[in-house]
Amino acid sequence: MRAAAFTDLIGPEGVSLVDRPDPKPGPGEAVVDVDACGINRHDLFILEGDSAMVDADDLPFVTGLDAAGVVGEVGADVRGIEPGDRVVLCPNQTCGTCRFCREGPENTCERFSLYHGGLAESARVQADRLIPLPDGVDTTTAAAIPTAYMTAFHMLRRAEVGPGDLVFVPGATGGVGVATVQLATVFGAETIGTSSSAAKLERVRELGLDHGIESAAIDEIREEVEAIGRPDAVINHLGGEFTGLGQSVLRRGGTMAICGRTAGNESTIDISNLFLGHKRVVGSTMGTQDDLRRLVELVADGDVAPEIDRTYALEDADAAFAAMQDRESVGKIVVEP
Ligand SMILES: NC(=O)c1ccc[n+]([C@@H]2O[C@H](COP(=O)([O-])OP(=O)(O)OC[C@H]3O[C@@H](n4cnc5c(N)ncnc54)[C@H](OP(=O)(O)O)[C@@H]3O)[C@@H](O)[C@H]2O)c1
Ligand SMILES: [Zn+2]
Secondary structure: OEEEEEOOOOOHHHEEEEEOOOOOOOOOEEEEEEEEEEEOHHHHHHHOOOOOOOOHHHOOEOOOOEEEEEEEEEOOOOOOOOOOOEEEEOOEEOOOOOHHHHHOOHHHOOOOEEOOOOOEOEEEEEHHHEEEOOOOOOHHHHHOOHHHHHHHHHHHHHOOOOOOOEEEEOOOOOHHHHHHHHHHHHOOOEEEEEEOOHHHHHHHHHOOOOEEEEOOOHHHHHHHHHHHOOOOEEEEOOOOHHHHHHHHHOOOOOEEEEOOOOOOOOOOOOHHHHHHOOOEEEEOOOOOHHHHHHHHHHHHOOOOOOOEEEEEEHHHHHHHHHHHHOOOOOOEEEEEO
């Protein structure tokens, strides 16, 4: 089978097509014929040599968390999943035994890790991480859901976003950003989002964004947000100086959930503003498999339509990563092996 592998951690030029033996499922495993696999900034960080998870010793490395397709074969002891089932993978990997796994939610597992391997024609996965797809959810759409929508959903829930809340989403045009705007809208909230691109912001307005701010300048964004109102929640996947910004514009008692560091790993927080304002800042990673099951239902019911900017063939996976690096796309980028 063919796979798109990282053979050099130098950016999109480091992606090559490789041949690999066809995988066979072990006990508890399934092999999925991958129709589609969403890519994420997480993969791009790896490809740029900016991830602690993968280094030169791991090359060639096949990434791809969000695989969807048709089950080809199952191993011994697999129940509930059969060859021919259309499925999407929950890429969470947990130990199942630590105290966080026992208490839940599962994404707090102290040995939490992620599945990689979906950018290939076949993927060998844990069968109990597969979610069957209802009729009406095609595999390309399904491949857009897991990482971005689970992460956004989980952060909105951690920030207790509800009807009438004002939610601020710095960087509202990418995978997590668009997912947050769409899901906050489903939750009945009003949204403010930013982008450096007027054209991309316009598309997100069509997807439900209430207030778009076309700027990358922190002070300008601060002024515009405050003119709209003080957000009840900030959903922050950019990190960097957007963190101090998000904390300062929050309303009294509001919550900022953080899942990423695209704009940097450090920020300055106004500590007195934090404690005098009774604000909460929470870290959040991925979501639970049940979050993904609910999201697949929301998509099947027509409540959310995952936004896919473009699909790419497996041999064009390098171009898919280049589009992400160049900030060309709105929503998700999906590769179709
Ligand atoms: N902890 C977790 O479980 C988890 C899960 C998913 C994602 N994440 C993290 O969340 C972040 C978003 O992931 P994603 O897959 O949604 O990425 P993505 O699709 O590439 O996000 C694109 C968005 O980021 C903005 N952006 C890109 N580079 C920027 C920069 N240097 N400064 C400011 N804004 C920038 C873009 O703004 P423009 O519109 O201006 O181009 C766009 O709105 C990543 O850091 C990722 O690692 C974490
Ligand atoms: Zn655990």
